[in-house]
Amino acid sequence: MALKTQFSTYDFECGTDEAGRGCLAGPVTAAAVILPSDFVNTILNDSKQLSGKKRMLLKPIIEAKSLSYGIQHVFEDEIDSINILNASIKAMHGSIEQLTIEPDYIIVDGNKFKPYNSIPYKTIIKGDGKYLNIAAASILAKTYRDLYMEKIHEEFPMYNWKKNKGYPTKEHRLAIEKYGVTKYHRKSFRLLPEQYRLDL
Structure with missing residues (x-):
């Protein structure tokens, strides 16, 4: 099913989405995108439906064709301090704030948001499987976060973040059990199943 260009009839509708909400390490990253009304792309879809290669191919296309886009990371210390839901919304607000065009309307992937500038x-x-601007935001959020995780992988290669991107894979949890936690881990998350619970 083809994705719709936008939800509202406003000129500048922004789509926003986040990536990394369920990860054990690294930031939650959000993007906001305003697309032109005539934007067409047959590959663009919810980032979870696409391969990493396709996401990376779409990233420069979205950046070049969008009227404006913004990216915001909220890091692990703040996630631990304000909780992941508030951190996700803060990241979305931050990405909208970076837009060079103030949106007339905002559509958000998911069911939780707080008003932004009325x-x-x-x-x-x-929404990332229904509207192009949210799908575009999902691609940018995911690709920017993945690139960040690949960068910090160099510092702590034993967790293999370049592959698991900080998600709770078996390999990642075994590495936490073996090596403990890093400054990039979210201390408020259940990093290991109860029987392996670390003294954090």
Whole structure:
């Protein structure tokens, strides 16, 4: 099913989404994107439906064709301090703030958001599989976060973040059990199953 260009009839509708909410390490990253009304791309879809290679191919296309886009990381210390939901919304607000065009309307992937600058908004469950601007935001959030995780992988290669990107894979959890936690781990998350619970 083809994705719709936008939800509202406003000229400048921004789509926003985040990546990395369920990770054990690294930031939660959000993107906001305003696309032109005539934007067409047959590959663009929810980032989770695409291979890493396709996401990286789409990244420069979205950056070049969008009217404006913004990216925001919220890091692990703040996630631990304000919780992951608030951190995700803060990242989305931060990405919208970076837009060079103030949006008339905001559509958000998921069902949780807080008002931003009194701009009208709509939360849309699975919005990244329905609207191009949210799908574009999901691609940018995921690719920018992946690139960041690949960079910090060099510092702590034993966790293999370049592959698991900080998600709770068996390999990542075994590495936490063996090597302990790093400054990039989210201390408020259950990093190991109860029987391996670390004294954090």
